[in-house]
Amino acid sequence: MSKSVTRFLKKSLIGEGNFGQVFLALDQETSVHVALKIESSNDTSCQLINEATVLKNIQGGVGIPKFITSGQSGDRNYLAIELLGPSLEDKFLENDKKFAVAVILDLGEQILSRLQYLHSKQYIHRDIKPRQFLLGPAEDPSTIYLIDYGLTKSYIIEKSNAHIPYMENRPFVGTAYFASLNTHQGIEQSRRDDLESFCYILAYFCSGELPWMPKIKIKTTETKILVKKMTSSPIDLFKEAPSEFLQIMIYVKSLQFEEKPNYEYMNSLFQAAKRRENINGHTLNWSISTENNFERHKMTHLSTNSKSGLKNKIRKNKRSMSHKLKRSRKKTNGLAADSIIVSKSCLKQIQSFIQTSDYDFSKTLEIKEMPEFKNRDILLKKIGSAMKVQQFLSIPKSRTEDIDNLDNHKIASEEPSAKSACEQTNCKLF
Structure with a gap:
């Protein structure tokens, strides 16, 4: 173990994640307790190395942890920062x-x-x-x-x-x-x-x-x-x-x-x-x-102009959906067209299906009654691509009175193609 890492005496484990562990440790040079983060140097993500680089570059800001030292010892990377309170x-x-x-x-x-x-x-x-x-x-x-x-x-x-x-x-x-x-x-x-x-x-x-x-x-x-x-x-x-x-x-x-x-x-x-x-x-x-x-x-309450503006935005988004779906034919990547393109009738089914107030959304992955979709992942992608803005602005009539000043802001309406990322290693739930 290098001289640098022996400077710290580990006391107890205070945190653990996908990429390493965090220990309460004593800095034997200053007799001050620190947070010591350790990860395997064989981890290709090298997150601790990246974190050390970023921390050194942003030192001095309010609410930024003090960087103490970092390095590598054997098959481990380590980073020592000031000890903070609970999250x-x-x-x-x-x-x-x-x-x-x-x-x-x-x-x-x-x-x-x-x-x-x-x-x-x-x-x-x-x-x-x-x-x-x-x-x-x-x-x-x-x-x-x-x-x-x-x-x-x-x-x-x-x-x-x-x-x-x-x-x-x-x-x-x-x-x-x-x-x-x-x-x-x-x-x-x-x-x-x-x-x-x-x-x-x-x-x-x-x-x-x-x-x-x-x-x-x-x-x-x-x-x-x-x-x-x-x-x-x-x-x-x-x-x-x-x-x-x-x-x-x-x-x-x-x-x-x-x-x-x-x-x-x-x-x-x-x-x-x-x-x-x-x-x-x-x-x-x-x-x-x-x-x-x-x-x-x-x-x-909503002013008359705000109500009108909101309704116009929603109508505009609805009208644009059909055009967006037609354009998506250019992005099929060799997949069967009937797995990608949403007919108007099917789109209405999707809207009704998803917007049902008592619907368990986990069942969306089990849709079988819509023959236009042979691939459930494709269904989710098209919902994400074609209905992103419309769904975000789907506001029950009983709640429209809660919005004000909406017309003072532009609404994002880009239509990126969606990519399901379920299998990616950097996805965490908590």
Whole structure:
């Protein structure tokens, strides 16, 4: 064992994942406890090496763990960073999956700030979820830290200083519960995908769960999560949240692949909500009441123009579906046409089938009564490709009164070809 790694005395295992282990260790040079991450050097993913490189490049930011040292010893890579507190997921479970509105607003503001800083350093995280955010050390418990940069990559090409190109059929990278729809569908990730995952975190903290999370701990495939996620409207996703969260989600979904997000706009929405709640500065008081009463925060009506604009957008998306499906003939890749192309009547069946309120979405993988589809994976791809926007904007008439200012944002309407990523090794559920 190298002199460098013998510097640390392992005390106990504090974490374990697909790519290695994390130990509480004593730095014998400074007598300070640290987090020591270890992975096999035979792992072709080399996530720890990537994490060390990223961490060194982003040092100095608020909520960024201090890099201590890294290296290789025998058949192991190691990385030592400062020891932090519990994760937001741990705190959420400890509080019976209930956070007070003041806490959620503070967490949202801090998480957005961490993402803005990371993006300013030309990196995207690609695995944003509650477990990646830790409370600070004992001397700084109110600061939220962003960790785990093993899947992080630069969105800028170093030689040309250009944005990475839009690509399809990419392997799944991230955690299925919090991944963006584009990530599920095999589209190259960019800054917008980190932010969509951030929106799912907000919804999770407000509701205690996400619609695609199973009620009991059972094995859930990435494809089943995709189908449920695709057919969950943003209105229902944020029905227990301040209206500003829905506005953030709508804005994030409008972002183009290379577009720089307007972090100031999103932050202003958090500030507006905090002013309404008479919240000043940062407060992570976990003991305050968790009785979240958002009734006065919700958008209670639509102007006539907003209603008209929403209906026009939905009609436009419906009209474009047939054209999009015809264009998909060019992407058959040798597969039988009747396995790919959706007839109008079949499309109506799919819409009715999926939108049935009491339908168990896991049964989507067992569709047999639609002869146009001989391959169930192809069915899911076409639903993802042709109905992405329409499903996202599918809002029950009884809930349309909850939307406001929709016309102030453009709606993303690109039509990427979907790639099922169920077999990819970087897909995680938690």
